[in-house]
Amino acid sequence: MIGKALYPSLASSPSDPIVLLHxxxxxxxxxxxxxEPLRALADVWCLDLPGFGESTPVEYRADVLAxxxxxxxxxxxxxxxxxLGGVLAxxxxxxxxxxxxxxxxxxTNARFVVSDTWPEAMxxxxxxxxxxxxxxAPAATVKRFCALAAQGGREARPLARTLQQMSCPLAEPRADCWSEALEYLASRDMRKALAELTVPRLHLFGEADALVPVSAGPAVAGLAPSAHIEVVAGAGHALHLDRPDFVAARLQTFVREAGNNSLDKHWVARSFSRAAGSYDASARLQRQVGERLLSELPPEVETALDLGSGTGLFLGPLRERSGATTLxxxxxxxGMLKHARRAGRAADAWVCGDAESLPLAAESIDLVFSSLAIQWCERLERLASELHRVLRPGGRLCLATLGEGTLAELQAAWQVVDGYVHVNRFVPPERLLEALAQAGFNQIQVEQERCVLYCDSLRALSSELKGLGAHNVNTGRPRGLTGRHRLAALEQAYERYRNDQGLPVTYQVAYVTATWGGV
Structure with a gap:
């Protein structure tokens, strides 16, 4: 049994729940x-770790605890x-x-005790x-620990008393579990895990921590270059109690940013680069949607942008139908851009960049054409602002994107198997329309279409998605190989959707057009 308290979110659109581990x-x-600060963003779960508070003791071993x-x-x-809660996390x-x-x-240190290769520890x-x-002498040692946790803070003595009041009552058999937890802390080496994790991360260290040296911060940064590492000035080991306002504000910012970036852009780019050679052969939907979108183009533009150009499938038709002199x-x-150039697809400029931070001059584009690319963007306000910035007054957007309900059969089949997220999340088109309006676009129109393709088998669908590079690229995606038994269970769950045409694969496509609001 785990003791916990749940605090409902105060936000109108809460993020994923936040779990606090002491x-x-x-x-x-x-x-x-x-x-209270974090309830402004999401539901907050406060847990008692095993053997502490109201939680039942368990064996302090990494797999058992997880x-x-x-x-x-x-x-x-x-x-x-x-x-300790950081180690468990x-x-x-x-x-x-x-x-x-x-x-x-x-x-939280990568190792709490010094080793030959990790000197930044106790x-x-x-x-x-x-x-x-x-x-x-457990009671006396807990009292000493509270003093050490408060040491270095701006008001160490009052904080030590507060921590003593917060400490758990200690009684058998919990003392044995607490001893196991100490051994767990002394023996855990998290360097490999910290180096391999891909989720957004923030690691805060106290400037005057008596238990985790501040030098551990740069050392952890060396293991995880993509993580955010910060030192909290004037704080000891209990830094969220030494500097509660600062730490809460920093955590709020981190949670907001993580919620707005649940797609791992590095993996998006890497996945599509790897698929460049197989993309065109697998692009059934992409060809169909792109041809439809071309019919929305305005004639006689000077400069056109193919945003998310991929292998360049539509570069030729885009120039022909828009009359663009610069493409x-x-x-x-x-990898997609390199493949397109090797394939002889013609453009006047090749740019590797993110749609949410376009490396283009302001008011330099007359037409933005984007077919099935912007679903990889989640900061829609930022995307809309960038599109508005680079378009000239009177410029035109012609976008096609995927929405909720895409790959619904595959997602439902996975839910039967394990309930985890295996399919990329797609935002409702309404969110994009709101972002475009806020950025200053007008004459915004959307038409939604349910497109159903068919595959002979789950293996054929998997091969097609792999050929497109359309893997699950959400942060927190499952790692490692999917076992044979799970694949068999998935195939069985998907088969219930089969009809005379085969296994259906549903895509929800939204076609969006808009003009720059300066006219």
Missing amino acids: GWGFDRASMASLV DCLAEHLPPRAVLIGWS VDYAARYPERVTALATLA APDVNLAFNRGFAC VALDLAE
């Missing part, structure tokens, strides 16, 4: 300073862990990456003395 010697009440948390946590969540994210939206740790003799002290091909995947 440190050694305490329970969920020690994380209370973060609850599986225990998995039984009690929501299907997807942002994890925020302090010290990393172990959970490593074992269940598909269930973690983002990860933040407070005063000396082994100090750790051993502390653990032996707890075995002999720009832009794609996030460098």
